Amino acid sequence: MTTRRHLIQTLGGAAALAALHPLAALAQTIEQVKILYGFPAGSAGDSVARRVGEKLAGSAYTRNSAVVENKPGAGGRIALELLKSAPADGSVLALTPFSCTSIYPHIYKKLSYDPLKDLAPVSIAAVMHHGLAVGPLVPASVKNVKDFLAWAKANPNEASYGSPAAGSTPHFIGALLGINNGVELKHVPYRGSIPGVTDVVGGQIASMVTPSGDFIANHKAGKLRLLATSGKARSPFSPEVPTLAEQGFPELTTEEWFGFYAPAKTPASTIAAANAAINAAIKEKAVIDSLAVVGLIAQASTVEEMARSQQAEFERWGPLVKKVGFTAES
Known part of the structure; x- marks a missing residue:
């Protein structure tokens, strides 16, 4: 050191x-x-x-x-x-x-x-700020991160999250979210953000953690729901979305x-x-x-x-x- x-x-x-x-x-x-x-x-x-x-x-x-x-x-x-x-x-x-x-x-x-x-x-x-987004596989009643964790706990077979690569920062954010809250979230690694976002929109996987900029177009179009971003403050590109820290998960600020x-x-x-x-x-x-x-x-x-x-x-x-x-x- x-x-x-x-x-x-x-x-x-x-x-x-x-x-x-x-x-x-x-x-x-x-x-x-x-x-x-x-x-x-x-x-x-x-x-x-x-x-x-x-x-x-x-x-x-x-x-x-x-x-x-x-x-x-x-x-x-x-x-x-x-x-x-x-x-x-x-x-x-x-x-x-x-x-x-x-x-x-x-x-x-x-x-x-x-x-x-x-x-x-x-x-x-x-x-870049990372984001957690869910698609149509997750009910519309899920509106924030705590809702998502409750849903994932009740639906373990469908509780998955994608990331742009195994070993990437988003991979660890999703893994820690599950571990720290006693919820098993199955990790699905992709080769980059776009294939994973496509699968979230298509209902193939429940959620994804990836750079939040890759969610914005589909979030604004209503094709997926951006539940949280990882920055110290809200992202200037989605100011309506609260941070992970605001929702009670400050340890995931990245x-x-x-x-x-x-x-x-x-x-x-x-x-x-x-x-x-x-x-x-x-x-x-x-x-x-x-x-x-x-x-x-x-x-x-x-x-x-x-x-x-x-x-x-x-x-x-x-x-x-x-x-x-x-x-x-x-």
């Missing part, structure tokens, strides 16, 4: 110094940056990579818009494996949700990358971020230049508006803030994953 904290302090301190002179050790502006993203094109995180990437052009960091390369598979791990061995000169970044760096170390005995030794935080880019990483040995001044360019892009109205369309809240950070958050989430999710009892082999 001491080593981890020391590394975070070193990263943050070096980045802070470099931020004062972001081009001090940047020999020349990078011609073009490649952004690796470990999930399919068209997904919410892909929108972050593309919208931010195109706004990097003309910055002190890079001359041109970034090129996004989708590397889907293995729950996002492939992109980070590639980043680990990429040139440490700022020419390659990866975008990932924090689950890949803060939760996966707890569920994979042999993770092919070490988030602290192989990856360097650059900037948080966007935040705001998952997408963040940019560089290879570990990238110079601090290069990371500072990348951070400055990414932060400027995230603050543009066009980027904020385009991310809102897919249910994401644009949010920038310093290198140190991202490193602290990564560590805090790592420490938070360790005992929770153990409580659920899930590993990649289970």
Whole structure:
């Protein structure tokens, strides 16, 4: 733990110094940056990579818009494996949700990358709230989370919830909801949000936990009911829906971020230049508006803030994953 904290302090301190002179050790502006993203094109995180990437052009960091390369598979791990061995000169970044760096170390005995030794935080880019929604398989009388738990307890054969992947943050939110309240909820893992949402709407499964933005269209159309969201405050995209904390489940409050990483040995001044360019892009109205369309809240950070958050989430999710009892082999 001491080593981890020391590394975070070193990263943050070096980045802070470099931020004062972001081009001090940047020999020349990078011609073009490649952004690796470990999930399919068209997904919410892909929108972050593309919208931010195109706004990097003309910055002190890079001359041109970034090129996004989708590397889907293995729950996002492939992109980070590639980043680990990429040139440490700022020419390659990866975008990932924090689950890949803060939760996966707890569920994979042999993770092919070490988030602290192989990856360097650059900037948080966007935040998502997860949501719990039910479909037509659940009676209309179920209007909140406590109603849903009561129904699930009375209907164990139908009490299921989907998530976008086994080992994902939504998987654990649903599992903890059941465990903490003495209700058995059968987990149904999908490959991404959309197939699961489709099955909820079609009455194939009772409910789903996934990024709340993926529910909004069907929720507004009355095809499913969004019972709760996981943020500290209500989602700006569904302000009529109370949070899990408001409904008596504060321990499930979760705001998952997408963040940019560089290879570990990238110079601090290069990371500072990348951070400055990414932060400027995230603050543009066009980027904020385009991310809102897919249910994401644009949010920038310093290198140190991202490193602290990564560590805090790592420490938070360790005992929770153990409580659920899930590993990649289970």
